[in-house]
Amino acid sequence: MSSIRSRDVAAVAPSFLVWTGFFFAPILYLLVVSFWRVRQYKLVTDASFDNYLLAAGEYRHAIVFTLVLAALVGVVTTVFAFAMAYMIRFHAGRFGNVLLFIALTTLFGGYLVKIYAWKGLLGSTGIINQALLAAGLISEPISWFLYSPFAVVITLVHFLLPYALLPINAALRGVDDAPIEAARDLGARPSRILIDVILPQCERGILTAFALAFFVSAGDYVTPQLVGGTDTFMIGNFIQSQFVNRMNAPVGAALAFATLLMTLFVVALVSLLYRRILKACAT
């Protein structure tokens, strides 16, 4: 069966045709467009790096702000998901299955509904402010709950938590009990066991969870637009606006690819540093 039969090629072909026509070719075209220009609402095909220089200049702050906010979302989501997965693995019993079921169920549904639910929750007349007022903890509604970076972070963490939980849960389930018990019998503290035994074995799951949360946050424009207000413009908003309002696809495309490159760089950096950070924590 080492040679490839024509029947198998025919079986894979339709899938690859759709992939080529509606994914590979359009992405490649967008990459080419990112080097072009727009003059009088028409694409001009003279290639230059001007759009990328614009991304590195005028839009540098927006890209950096987006990466920082996305990294924050990535870290918060990963830590939260790890705590949940840790509880499911070591402390929850059957309740763990309930948590996993909730995460699985809410995984693929209600993207927009989740965002606008937070819009209602966080508003100055929203339920959270109502509850805090009723409890007497605050005397007037907290206005920075909504239309702020805080709102963007909490909304994205809520949306991404199920995505982060699954890979970390799978990784923790694969951790063997024996070395943990051995370490405990030898008198290691729980924090020591976590850093020396558990976290090194969960490297892939944790990095996958972080990368997923980081990528999605860095590329999102709907959340900042709906709950971020005027001071939380993320790069997605600028990209979207270049296409929709300014009809400038080249600049939008260059911004998209520049951001994509930066996110890949950050994820590669985090992957490289993971072991070193653990080692630094251990000493």
Next chain:
Amino acid sequence: MTLRTACWWTFGILSAAFLVAPLALVVAFSFGENPHATLPFGNPTLQWYRELFAGDDFLAALRNSAIVTSCVGMLSAVLGTAAAFGFTAIDRKVSRLGVQLISLPVMLPPLVLALALATAFSATRIPLGLGTVIPSHLIFTQPFVLLIIYARLTSFDRSLIDSARDLGASSLQIFCTITLPLIAPSLIGATLLAMAISLDDFVITFFTIGGGMTLPTLIWGMLRTHLDPTINALGTLVLVLTLGLSVIAFKLTRYRG
């Protein structure tokens, strides 16, 4: 119960509440008389659902969503399953690379994908509509079917097929009487999952549909214009459909996280 266990349980219950509460509130508001997203909910009512179902926009969006979701579900099932069969028959190294390539669109931010598609459609002068939405959805739904069926086929008992062939069954007979019945639960599950993902998609749909609307783009329109209380009824409907499809899908594929 020790103090430590109690702390972990409190954390677990709070995180479950964090995940569920925002969605539960949308559902609760959709059945209450209070038109604002504040407490109390007010008396129970179906008023918002009546208003929603009376709107022409909603009926058009529901129709479009039904067309897109069912076409995307069926096409993903056929393409993903065919590809999974092809990949299981060829060399492991080649097939792993192929599966990863097909799965690539899922890793990319939807906005980049949406803009690439919109730009390409405009350059090739393909008119936008449901005909452009369906293949656009297909590229990020077919990987899920492929991955699920591929995993099912690699854990498959080959001796059944070998003995059927030894007894003189044709390839078609083997497929119809052995393979298909065995993978049917995974296949239905994978198809429903593809449908849930398609039904819920907003970003790609928004950039590839042109003038029309689906349920998510209708929600978006309602959010942009005014605070319309029927949005909670619409949101509940989308939640019930997408989460319902997901639950059945995970039950059928026996995926437990």
